[in-house]
Amino acid sequence: MTTLPKLKKLVLILIGVVAMVSCNQEADQTEKTEMTDINNPLLKEWTGPYGGVPAFDKVKIEDVKPAMLKGMELSLEDIEAIANNPDDPTFENTIEEMERSGKELDRAFAYYGILSSNMSTPEFREIQTELAPLFSEYQSKITQNEKLFQRIKAVYDASLEDPLPEDQQRVVDLIYTRFAMNGAELDAEKKERYAAINKELSGLYTKFSNNVLHDEENYVTYLTEDQLGGLSDAFIKSAAKIAADKGHEGKYAITNTRSSMDPFLTFSTERDLRKKVWTNYYSRGDNADEYDNNEIIAEILKLRRERVELLGYDNYAEWRLQDRMAKNPENAMDLMMAVWPAAIARVEEEVADMQAIADERGDNITIKPWDYRFYAEKVRKKKYDLNSDEVKQYLQLDNLTEAMHYVAGRLFNYNFTPVPEGKVPVYHEDVKVWEVTDKDTGENIGLWYLDPYAREGKRSGAWANTFRSHTTFDGKENVLATNNSNFIKPAPGEPVLVSWDDATTFFHEFGHALHFFSSNVKYPTLNSGVRDYTEFQSQLLERWLSTDEVINNYLVHYETGEPMPKELVTKIKNAATFNQGFATTEYLASAIIDMKLHLADPANIDVDKFERETLEELNMPEELVMRHRTPHFGHVFSGEGYATAYYGYMWADVLTSDAAEAFEEAPGGFYDEGMAQKLVKYLFAPRNSMDPAEAYRLFRGRDAEIDALMRDRGFPVPEE
Known part of the structure; x- marks a missing residue:
């Protein structure tokens, strides 16, 4: 364990605090701090059932900052030990040691993620703001560790001459590429600037997120x-x-x-x-006040461009997409622009239908963005005699949860059993937990946490995450996965009834959880995702919501228990392509703006003006708006996960539509056993242990084609 003087020096550098203490005072503080480190619940190994679980009931806000500082210190000690190993670098003493480093920090981040996304408070946001640049510095100390990178490079170079086993080779390739893409080969001066940019960006990302959260709450x-x-x-x-x-x-x-x-x-x-x-x-993040995000976005774009220029790239998109399925921004833009004309043409038809109904009603209005959903619902009733409020009566949240578990049982052979209340700590009373087991062997796969309701301090939207991922290289680790939604919590005794779109999203996020649970990889790095591929598995799982087995057994009226009438099912299926102009256009507008912002020259960029002018050039219909306007586009500006990657949903949807047709063509349909086995073996279990394009070819026998996507949306299929 590091002595206090070393820790104290690190902390002083990190937070810029200068303190003078006497030797006696320092000795007293040493004992107190070491005791705090030992007892900090965020750093402790997880104990209890199911291979150990997070002690959510022990978390206190005052523990967060010291835990994260200590976790980073311990992780860096691990890294230094690897970098300074006197033995020649090998996969075992370099790559495997990196894979097992930083366990204390990993545990602390599980709690930190919950406090950030699910249970945020003003007190935590202050800590978050302080820690963001320190996390950036921590990352830079790893990716810019020259001795460490030389060891990684030595293993990588050796593997080019004498290839390793496939999974080990994939780990080496991914780690080497990650370091190279993040400045490991820069000279000292450029490395310093690279790290400084990352530190500045981390603070901007936190401020962006907190500004959006402020506007959502207020x-x-x-x-x-x-x-x-x-x-x-x-x-x-x-x-x-x-x-x-x-x-x-x-x-x-x-x-x-x-x-x-x-x-x-x-x-x-x-x-x-x-x-x-x-x-x-x-208007979230766009209210011309202290919480406005436009200037923050402009600064983010400038810093991102400067950073990739240090690496020799022309723009951020070119750098970011090199290890994605699309490979470059041109391929991503080609896909989006192939779909865009059909999408906006459909919007024109949808608006004409809505305007006709408004005129028939004598409403004396011209359709505006705040009218779109209202009149679309009227068109739905008229064209398909489909009332979405009627559909909601059959979409009860508990039944949908059971339906997802049924699908997981049929496709993945999983069984979901509720964990008795109190057996596993949770961070909020709304959170429920299920044990996931193999139906044949009873083997524990992991735990599934569900946090379904909106509340103050919880970010909007729906997402999936893990507290612990599957690996086997140091003994088998089971999976602790979580799904998070923002359904409106009902009044006591009332059911939770959701829309068809919300039910689809519920299945989507569960698809991510199944991707986590089905992992069969040995090394942690292989659980990482390829951004324009990782949405594919979850988008594909959405298709099982509309299968007969789910509809007939789980979509029952919340009062009578009667199954959804066949006539209503027929209406839903007939209306499958309804409003696809709206859905496709609002999504694509966000994805295109994301890409174009990162291809544009960021010098003196006016973000609001750029958004408006770009949408005008695209002939964006004035009756609707981007799904995520730039000032609150958290996917892209609260971090870098989806920056120049929001197109990935469309890329993944090409795969989804094509794969769905494979199930439709199979003898057993969506529950065909042979197809289910291939689904798990090639599309879910490998995670990132093989190239995604190759994995898809093994499943389908060929590359995916755009035609299925266009058919799914009711758009004309492009001619050869």
Whole structure:
């Protein structure tokens, strides 16, 4: 263990604190700090059942910062030991040791991620702001460790002459590429600037995220009883409870999240209020106040460009896509622009249908963005006699959860058993836990945590994550995976009824969890994802929501228990391509803007103007807006996971549509045993242990084709 003087020196450098203490005082502080390190629950090994679980019930906000500082220190000690090993570099003494380094920090980050995404508070955000640049420095100390990189390079170079076993070779290739892409081969001066840019960016990402969260929490629309026209009883009861919880008893709260905004815009008859709710939602981070993100985005773009120029690249997109399936921004843009004309042409048709209904009703309006969902619902009823509120009566959250477990059982041979309350610590009373086992052997695969409801301090949207991933190289590790949603919590005793779109998203995120659970890789690095491929598996799982087995057994009326009528099922399937103009265009607009922002010259860029002018050049229909406007585009500007990679959903959807047709053509349909085995073997279990394109070819027998995607969306298939 590091002595306190060494730790103290590191901490002083990191946080810029200068303190003078006497020898006696330092000795006293040494004992206290070492005791704190030992007892900090965020660093401790996980104990209890199921291979050990996070002690969420022990987490205190005051433990966060010291745990993260100590975790980084211990991780860097591991790295230094590897870098300074006097023995010649080998896969075992370099790569494998890197794979097992930093365990304390990994555990601490599991808690940190929950506090950041699920349980954020003003106190935590202050700590987050302090720690963000320190995390960046920590990463730079690893990727820019010259001795470490030379050992990695030696193993990599040797493997080119004498290839390693396939999984080991893949690990070496991925690690070498990651270091090279992050400045490991730069000279000392450029490395220093590279690290400084990363540090500055980390602070900007945190500020961007916190600004969006501020606007989500503070722009709440309160309704009175005479303003509830068109809204369902369940929605009204939930809105009343939310308002009461916020100290507005007797009113009804529309929160600034998609789960609240979307149904309100779809059903509310109060057009002025629809405009207000729409404006609040799409203006997050764009209110010309201290929480405005436009200048932050401009600075992020400049710094990203400067950083990749240090590495010899012309722009950020060129650098980022080199290890993705698309390989370069041109390929990604070609796909998006192949679909864009058909999408906006369909929007024109959809708007004409909506305007006709508005005129028939004598509403005397021209369709605006805050009208789109409302009148689209009217068109749906007229064209398909399909009432989405009627569909919701059969989409009860508990039943959908059981349906997902059923699908996992049929395809993956998994069994999900509820864990008794209190057996496993959770961070909030809403979180439920299931044990996942193999149906044949009873072997524990892991635990599945579900956090379904929106609340203050929880970021919007839906996502999946892991607290622990599967590996076997140091003994088998089971999986601790989590799914997170933002459904509106119902009033006591009321069911949670969701829309078809929300049910689809629920299945989507569960697909990510199944991807985690099915991993059969040996090394942690092989659990990493390829961004324009990692959404494919989850998008594919969405297709099982509309299978007969799920519809007939789990989509039952929440009051009567009667299965969804066949006529309603037929209407849903007939309307499968309904509103695809809206869905495709709002998504593609965000993806195209993401790419074009990173291809543009960032010097003196006016982000708001760039967004407007680019959309005009694209002939973006004025009746709708990007799914994620730039000032709140967290995928791209709260970090780098989806930067120049939001196109990946479309790339993955090409694979999804093509793979779905393979199941449709199989004798057993979507539950065909042979196809299910290939699905798990080639598309889920390998994770990143093989090239994604090769994995898909092994599954399908050929590369994916765009034709299936166009058919799925009801768009014309491009001619050869």
